[in-house]
């Protein structure tokens with residue numbers, strides 16, 4: 001019988017020292033196998049060892065998978081908790097980013113490793129003979145099939161995930177806002193600022209994300225092929241920059257009453273939908289902070305907004 005997944009606690013953004021510190025704290029009053037299991041799970045979460053996590057499907061954090069040849073590549077997020085939102089002292093902070101609150105993630109959601117590409121979305125458009133805006137086929141700048149899909153609406157994204165679910169038999173959907181922020185907060189370099197994925201240094205951002213920062217050159221004037229920049233600790237690319245990403249949730253005035261379990265918040269102004277992560281057209285520091293929340297009408301589309309998929313993983 002596979003032991004139940006231990007409830008270890010890591011912070012996200014996380015690094016190896018975070019995990020070791022938390023392990024020490026969690027195990028201070030425990031001894032024996034339970035404590036060792038916590039350590040193995042913690043080390044597995046940061047890629048230092050591999051253990052069977054007890055999922056009904058053979059999926060584990062850090063190992064990308066794909067459910068069909070046309071499907072987006074996915075990465076399972078590890079269990080853990082994080083502090084969602086921004087502190088009141090953060091530069092350019094907006095009121096809808098608070099209050100900061102802890103969110104516990106159960107390790108049962110995978111996110112797209114990349115933003116959905118034009119080629120991936122085109123498979124859906126072609127198979128279903130879907131009518132799209134001309135801009136979807138011919139944007140105002142050069143791009144190829146590996147660039148993120150743009151000029152699509154939140155409803156287009158919803159129909160795409162429904163198509164994926166029917167094709168694969170798995171539950172594809174858009175990420176909740178908490179799932180997206182948890183995935184985006186996994187910093188790549190230990191020691192960088194916790195409220196940003198990469199830090200506030202322009203060169204650091206330029207080396208890790210496609211934006212419109214003016215004082216350095218990230219190599220891309222418009223969208224970039226997905227995965228042109230390094231992944232974060234969870235293995236996700238382009239959470240910050242490249243294109244804004246549609247979220248399942250509706251915008252809210254603040255986080256008062258927000259769920260603490262990573263689920264979609266059933267409320268807010270559903271004449272709009274949340275978008276996160278900013279894009280190739282944005283500058284530091286306002287929109288490129290990982291806490292920043294944007295919105296777009298569900299029937300609106302533009303050359304700056306795309307999405308990444310989420311998929312529920314059975315445990």
Ligand SMILES: [Ca+2]
Nearest residue numbers: 210211218220
């Ligand atoms: Ca750029």
Ligand SMILES: [Ca+2]
Nearest residue numbers: 238239241243
């Ligand atoms: Ca993005």
